[in-house]
Amino acid sequence: xxxxxxxxxxxxVQEGDSAVIKCTxxxxxxxxxxxxxxxxxxxxxLIIDIRSNVGEKKDQRIAVTLNKTxxxxxxxITETQPEDSAVYFCAASKSGGSNYKLTFGKGTxxxxxx
Amino acid sequence: xxxxxxxPKFRVLKTGQSMTLLCAQxxxxxxxxxxxxxxxxxxxxxxxxxGEGTTAKGEVPDGYxxxxxxxxxxxxxxxxxxxxxxxxxxxxxxxxxxQYFGPGTRLTVL
Numbered sequence: 001x002x003x004x005x006x007x008x009x010x011x012x013v014q015e016g017d018s019a020v021i022k023c024t025x026x027x028x029x030x031x032x033x034x035x036x037x038x039x040x041x042x043x044x045x046l047i048i049d050i051r052s053n054v055g056e057k058k059d060q061r062i063a064v065t066l067n068k069t070x071x072x073x074x075x076x077i078t079e080t081q082p083e084d085s086a087v088y089f090c091a092a093s094k095s096g097g098s099n100y101k102l103t104f105g106k107g108t109x110x111x112x113x114x
Numbered sequence: 115x116x117x118x119x120x121x122p123k124f125r126v127l128k129t130g131q132s133m134t135l136l137c138a139q140x141x142x143x144x145x146x147x148x149x150x151x152x153x154x155x156x157x158x159x160x161x162x163x164x165g166e167g168t169t170a171k172g173e174v175p176d177g178y179x180x181x182x183x184x185x186x187x188x189x190x191x192x193x194x195x196x197x198x199x200x201x202x203x204x205x206x207x208x209x210x211x212x213q214y215f216g217p218g219t220r221l222t223v224l
């Protein structure tokens with residue numbers, strides 16, 4: 001089955017700096033890659049996603065890049081703010097038919113210091 | 115629109131007791147999922163459903179049962195709770211790839 005590795009497990013940055021979280025996946029047939037943000041005591045919330053026919057996607061201060069050849073994708077957060085502090089999860093899915101299961105990375109705890 | 119709701123929010127059980135966690139969604143989603151989240155382990159899929167009346171096993175199904183009698187509800191049952199089932203349980207629903215999560219249930223088994 002699919003295996004998703006996520007690095008780093010913890011990341012601390014100063015407010016205003018950029019943060020980058022990287023994930024690799026094992027199944028070359030995976031074609032959907034979402035990122036979730038989980039604040040303390042809450043459920044994961046989808047913040048951005050990318051499909052395999054796109055190399056990069058941006059939404060204000062966050063962006064995701066995908067390298068299908070190398071089987072890795074990354075989350076980029078620019079101009080970080082204290083409210084960006086949370087656990088971030090990447091995931092991968094091989095969609096099609098009735099197979100819509102996500103395989104998650106183990107998460108990255110991002111701390112933005114004021 | 116409440117999205118995905120979970121009941122209860124917290125529960126403490128003794129070993130061997132049973133309980134049912136309820137997940138409800140009001141977005142008319144076909145797909146529903148149950149995950150458990152443990153420190154350092156990320157989110158692991160327990161069971162899922164691709165439509166009313168269907169269920170399937172995920173990555174860690176042992177010790178759990180599920181039912182999807184109505185499209186909007188997905189129930190997770192523990193017949194005989196064990197301390198290893200102490201975890202935070204999340205329900206999610208979706209139409210295709212995208213999944214939307216509930217707020218979670220924190221379960222402690224003593």
